[in-house]
Amino acid sequence: MEPVTTPPKHRVVIIGGGFGGLYAAQSLNRADVEVTLIDKRNFHLFQPLLYQVATGTLSPADISSPLRSVLSRQKNARVLMEEAIDIDPENHQVVTRRGTIPYDSLIVATGASHHYFGNDQWKDDAPGLKTVEDAVEMRRRIFSAFEAAEKETDPEKRRSLLTFMVVGAGPTGVEIAGAIAELAKETLKNDFRSIDTTEAQILLVEGLDRVLPPYPADLSVKAAESLEKLGVTVRTKTKVINIDGETVTLEYNDEREVISAKTIIWAAGVKASGVGRVISDRTGASLDRAGRVMVEPDMSVPNHPNIFVIGDLAHWADSEGKPLPGIAPVAMQAGKFVAKLIKARVENKTLPVFKYQDLGSLAVIAQNKAVANVGGFHLSGFIAWFIWIVAHVYFLIEFDNKLVVMIQWAWNYITRARGARIITGGVPTPIEAPPARPRQETPVEV
Amino acid sequence: MEPVTTPPKHRVVIIGGGFGGLYAAQSLNRADVEVTLIDKRNFHLFQPLLYQVATGTLSPADISSPLRSVLSRQKNARVLMEEAIDIDPENHQVVTRRGTIPYDSLIVATGASHHYFGNDQWKDDAPGLKTVEDAVEMRRRIFSAFEAAEKETDPEKRRSLLTFMVVGAGPTGVEIAGAIAELAKETLKNDFRSIDTTEAQILLVEGLDRVLPPYPADLSVKAAESLEKLGVTVRTKTKVINIDGETVTLEYNDEREVISAKTIIWAAGVKASGVGRVISDRTGASLDRAGRVMVEPDMSVPNHPNIFVIGDLAHWADSEGKPLPGIAPVAMQAGKFVAKLIKARVENKTLPVFKYQDLGSLAVIAQNKAVANVGGFHLSGFIAWFIWIVAHVYFLIEFDNKLVVMIQWAWNYITRARGARIITGGVPTPIEAPPARPRQETPVEV
Numbered sequence: 001m002e003p004v005t006t007p008p009k010h011r012v013v014i015i016g017g018g019f020g021g022l023y024a025a026q027s028l029n030r031a032d033v034e035v036t037l038i039d040k041r042n043f044h045l046f047q048p049l050l051y052q053v054a055t056g057t058l059s060p061a062d063i064s065s066p067l068r069s070v071l072s073r074q075k076n077a078r079v080l081m082e083e084a085i086d087i088d089p090e091n092h093q094v095v096t097r098r099g100t101i102p103y104d105s106l107i108v109a110t111g112a113s114h115h116y117f118g119n120d121q122w123k124d125d126a127p128g129l130k131t132v133e134d135a136v137e138m139r140r141r142i143f144s145a146f147e148a149a150e151k152e153t154d155p156e157k158r159r160s161l162l163t164f165m166v167v168g169a170g171p172t173g174v175e176i177a178g179a180i181a182e183l184a185k186e187t188l189k190n191d192f193r194s195i196d197t198t199e200a201q202i203l204l205v206e207g208l209d210r211v212l213p214p215y216p217a218d219l220s221v222k223a224a225e226s227l228e229k230l231g232v233t234v235r236t237k238t239k240v241i242n243i244d245g246e247t248v249t250l251e252y253n254d255e256r257e258v259i260s261a262k263t264i265i266w267a268a269g270v271k272a273s274g275v276g277r278v279i280s281d282r283t284g285a286s287l288d289r290a291g292r293v294m295v296e297p298d299m300s301v302p303n304h305p306n307i308f309v310i311g312d313l314a315h316w317a318d319s320e321g322k323p324l325p326g327i328a329p330v331a332m333q334a335g336k337f338v339a340k341l342i343k344a345r346v347e348n349k350t351l352p353v354f355k356y357q358d359l360g361s362l363a364v365i366a367q368n369k370a371v372a373n374v375g376g377f378h379l380s381g382f383i384a385w386f387i388w389i390v391a392h393v394y395f396l397i398e399f400d401n402k403l404v405v406m407i408q409w410a411w412n413y414i415t416r417a418r419g420a421r422i423i424t425g426g427v428p429t430p431i432e433a434p435p436a437r438p439r440q441e442t443p444v445e446v
Numbered sequence: 447m448e449p450v451t452t453p454p455k456h457r458v459v460i461i462g463g464g465f466g467g468l469y470a471a472q473s474l475n476r477a478d479v480e481v482t483l484i485d486k487r488n489f490h491l492f493q494p495l496l497y498q499v500a501t502g503t504l505s506p507a508d509i510s511s512p513l514r515s516v517l518s519r520q521k522n523a524r525v526l527m528e529e530a531i532d533i534d535p536e537n538h539q540v541v542t543r544r545g546t547i548p549y550d551s552l553i554v555a556t557g558a559s560h561h562y563f564g565n566d567q568w569k570d571d572a573p574g575l576k577t578v579e580d581a582v583e584m585r586r587r588i589f590s591a592f593e594a595a596e597k598e599t600d601p602e603k604r605r606s607l608l609t610f611m612v613v614g615a616g617p618t619g620v621e622i623a624g625a626i627a628e629l630a631k632e633t634l635k636n637d638f639r640s641i642d643t644t645e646a647q648i649l650l651v652e653g654l655d656r657v658l659p660p661y662p663a664d665l666s667v668k669a670a671e672s673l674e675k676l677g678v679t680v681r682t683k684t685k686v687i688n689i690d691g692e693t694v695t696l697e698y699n700d701e702r703e704v705i706s707a708k709t710i711i712w713a714a715g716v717k718a719s720g721v722g723r724v725i726s727d728r729t730g731a732s733l734d735r736a737g738r739v740m741v742e743p744d745m746s747v748p749n750h751p752n753i754f755v756i757g758d759l760a761h762w763a764d765s766e767g768k769p770l771p772g773i774a775p776v777a778m779q780a781g782k783f784v785a786k787l788i789k790a791r792v793e794n795k796t797l798p799v800f801k802y803q804d805l806g807s808l809a810v811i812a813q814n815k816a817v818a819n820v821g822g823f824h825l826s827g828f829i830a831w832f833i834w835i836v837a838h839v840y841f842l843i844e845f846d847n848k849l850v851v852m853i854q855w856a857w858n859y860i861t862r863a864r865g866a867r868i869i870t871g872g873v874p875t876p877i878e879a880p881p882a883r884p885r886q887e888t889p890v891e892v
Contacts, residue, residue, distance in 0.1 A: 042593060043868040059505035061866035068637035069867075078639040081593040081869075098597060132870050147488060147527040151544060191514035193524040403853055411849065420507035421515075422489045423527075424578050425871055 009034045009076075010346050013094055013103035015084045015275065017044050017067045020109035020311030020331035025077050026070075027339030032346060035077040036101060038094065042066055042081050045132060046396055048328060049405075051172060053135035055142065055179035056187075056421030060132040062405050063396070084110075084275065089282050089304055105306045105342045108275060108293075109335065112312035112326060115269035115290070125245040126167060126264040129176070138265060140423050142180065145263045146188060147423070149195050156260075162200040163261040165248055167240050168268030169206035170213070171363040174223060176265055177204040178365040181230040187418050202232045203259070205250060207239050207268075212363055212371065214325065219371040222380040226369040240268075270326060272313050279309065288315045288323065297353050299338050308341075310334035318356065328395070329359050364388045367413065455480045455522075456792050459540050459549035461530045461721065463490050463513045466555035466757030466777035471523050472516075473785030478792060481523040482547060484540065488512055488527050491578060492842055494774060495851075497618060499581035500711075501588065501625035502633075502867030506578040508851050509842070530556075530721065535728050535750055551752045551788045554721060554739075555781065558758035558772060561715035561736070571691040572613060572710040575622070584711060586869050588626065591709045592634060593869070595641050602706075608646040609707040611694055613686050614714030615652035616659070617809040620669060622711055623650040624811040627676040633864050648678045649705070651696060653685050653714075658809055658817065660771065665817040668826040672815040686714075716772060718759050725755065734761045734769065743799050745784050754787075756780035764802065774841070775805050808834045813859065 010033040014021045017039035025037045046063040053060055071077045086095035087108075093100040114128030127134055127141075142164070149161035162184075166177040184200035191197070204211065204227060210220040211227065211234060224234050235250065242249040247260045272291035280287050285301045286294045292315035293301065299314060301307040311331035315323045324330045337354045344351040360374035364385060372384035379387065393406055408420075456479040460467045463485035471483045492509040499506055517523045532541035533554075539546040560574030573580055573587075588610070595607035608630075612623040630646035637643070650657065650673060656666040657673065657680060670680050681696065688695040693706045718737035726733050731747045732740045738761035739747060745760060747753045757777035761769045770776045783800045790797040806820035810831060818830035825833065839852055854866075 041869065042589060059507045059866075060870060061505045061868050064868045066637075066864075066867050068634075069864075072636045079637075080597070082597070132868070136871070143488060151526070151528070188514075190518045191512075191525075403857065404850055407849055407853055418512075418515075420505075421512050422507050422510045422578070423487065424506060425582070 011104045014107040016109035019328045020335040023332045023335035024339045027336045031343040038080045040083045050135045051175045054138035056418040107308045109311045110273040110275040112270040115271035122243040126266040128266040160260040161262045164263045165203045165261040166265045169211035173267035177232045181232045206236045226365045308338045362388045457550045460553040462555035465774045466781040469778045469781035470785045473782045477789040484526045486529045497621045500584035502864040553754045555757045556719040556721040558716040561717035568689040572712040574712040606706040607708045610709045611649045611707040612711045615657035619713035623678045627678045652682045672811045754784045810834045
């Protein structure tokens with residue numbers, strides 16, 4: 001029991017337990033405030049490694065940290081597993097399905113999801129990779145395709161089953177394409193009897209003129225070379241015109257080409273979470289074309305100094321007016337900054353403005369293959385890959401996860417095995433369970 | 447291409463990649479036969495540790511081994527991910543959805559599933575634990591119940607959310623009840639702000655007069671003591687009369703009691719897989735009350751010396767006419783024996799009859815708490831727990847799995863953390879997403 005005399009504590013409500021929200025909560029550790037972290041899920045997800053779940057290297061829990069255990073020892077923080085459906089700036093409260101939660105300062109960090117540029121009907125045939133469920137479904141599709149190919153006698157269908165198309169050659173697309181290539185050319189090559197997995201086709205399609213467009217040109221070249229060496233077919237300046245589940249229609253210089261591919265992965269674009277729209281409606285804040293909230297230099301919403309938007313949901317323009325990239329370091333730094341700012345206000349202090357410290361960019365292609373732009377140094381090959389490994393293990397929040405992931409990686413490094421290539425969940429697709437046929441006497445090709 | 451002169455190889459078809467089927471396939475490694483292993487799933491599941499997935503200690507992939515990678519180096523073996531829907535003894539072939547697979551020898555090892563003793567309507571409210579999906583769903587329910595309790599203001603509902611009932615006190619029921627107790631009393635005790643998880647009620651209900659009925663009586667006493675010490679309420683000689691999702695009706699000495707419990711877990715009975723019925727229909731073999739196929743001393747089906755049934759699907763009567771228990775060692779030994787027998791036949795040799803070597807029985811209750819009956823020695827406490835750990839790690843088929851599991855266990859042993867307590871998949875239940883309410887101004891209790 002606190003003595004009745006103490007004034008009510010400053011209430012900080014954080015929506016979203018991603019990198020931005022969680023780092024904000026943790027940075028308020030010693031502040032004299034009450035922190036409530038609201039998330040639909042009960043865990044923080046280390047999204048940069050999600051593609052390793054999708055390709056059978058890691059398990060979901062290896063890259064997830066229960067929010068409650070992360071904040072267990074932080075006495076001024078509580079976790080609420082709930083969905084925020086609205087905000088009410090006049091009355092300073094967040095609206096959830098179960099009622100309202102009052103705040104003195106609000107931090108919104110609900111991130112982003114896939115963007116199909118007006119072709120949402122492609123979603124089922126070309127899923128994206130944002131959630132654990134996305135990754136498990138992708139894993140199911142990738143490995144089910146090889147299983148179906150092993151059983152398929154029609155060479156046309158077999159080729160389609162062994163064709164994997166990744167749409168979008170940003171870091172995620174490059175990582176997925178590289179991982180699938182490693183799977184087909186290395187991990188699985190001795191596991192099947194009827195098919196030669198090394199004949200699998202992996203296509204990486206990019207609308208712009210090079211892979212990893214935001215990277216320095218020489219690193220894009222290096223990345224493309226590594227991908228080609230791995231057996232990935234890189235198609236730049238190529239647009240996806242249509243996807244129908246059996247085929248993909250590509251366009252290159254007004255030339256159209258139809259490719260049959262059973263497994264299609266969407267890594268082309270992200271759209272800010274719908275909460276951005278809510279904030280805009282309630283505060284009049286404007287959104288950019290990706291649906292991100294245009295924020296002030298201190299990450300606050302215009303005319304609402306106690307409402308902050310950070311991470312993938314925020315459009316924070318630098319001196320040249322360019323928005324910060326939607327990557328974890330940006331969200332972490334913004335989360336820490338806003339936490340410091342709130343703490344300073346509570347203590348009636350002031351704080352220097354937010355400066356983004358660019359730690360550089362890293363994209364991994366395969367074992368020993370990565371590209372990195374660190375402090376102006378352009379690195380590639382093993383050294384870039386090693387930096388990538390260290391950086392990612394370092395940032396995995398909970399020690400047990402780090403340890404398990406390191407063991408997994410070490411083991412995979414030696415054996416090129418993929419222990420997590422299990423096909424689970426999901427509604428059985430035609431791939432997994434072909435329609436029942438009348439009993440027939442012709443032997444199966446196995 | 448084989449030279450045309452070699453005689454066709456003896457074809458062994460194995461249905462089911464569990465302990466029986468997989469060990470049979472591996473034991474045929476050096477035999478001059480063609481092995482085809484058929485399984486609906488693409489992985490072998492180490493079922494004895496499934497409860498650790500259900501309670502957030504391990505991930506599904508930690509206890510799963512892809513069948514293809516296990517058999518990758520075994521040149522005479524191939525894996526077919528397919529469902530066997532019928533067998534045709536006259537024409538020596540297995541019928542799948544995609545056609546038929548001819549065999550010279552057939553080994554059926556499709557195991558068992560839950561048995562609700564004619565109350566299948568309880569299935570949704572009281573799920574069992576046989577598959578990875580079962581375990582993930584159980585994990586989702588257990589951790590969602592704590593999350594919902596944290597938000598619940600009605601003390602009645604909160605108590606119901608914090609009441610966990612495990613039906614059946616065999617090894618699985620004891621393990622689950624013990625693990626949930628450890629969760630509530632240890633792992634989660636500092637993670638919530640509104641509830642005291644140590645007040646959670648864990649009930650273990652058993653129809654017979656003691657826990658672990660098949661075990662020596664003194665070990666049952668020891669197990670019950672350990673469970674009570676952990677905070678599990680053990681209710682023996684108690685029958686479940688009804689389950690309706692909100693409440694469970696128990697009967698003890700004709701006295702009925704209604705208990706409201708949100709989370710109910712079924713560990714009461716198993717029924718042999720439906721393939722047993724198919725075998726009976728096609729071969730005239732008789733089934734026991736659990737649906738197991740009555741087999742000859744050499745595990746073959748009467749009058750069908752080239753069709754074998756092993757593992758949980760087989761009823762193999764020992765000298766006293768008692769069937770062997772449905773545990774992994776029985777299935778492994780039977781698998782190895784049948785493989786040897788087929789090899790001997792192919793080489794025109796004979797083999798001594800099958801003798802089951804009883805390695806004893808082990809049940810774990812919690813950290814440092816287990817009971818073991820090994821070679822007549824009745825062990826309990828740390829030593830039994832240590833034997834359990836060693837035995838289970840040893841039998842985890844793939845090295846990477848072993849290593850990861852050891853790390854996880856070591857880490858959990860030190861921290862009592864549970865890294866895999868993530869809530870994923872599944873249709874959101876009322877627990878996870880309460881029905882949308884009209885916007886209200888009363889603050890949420892958080």
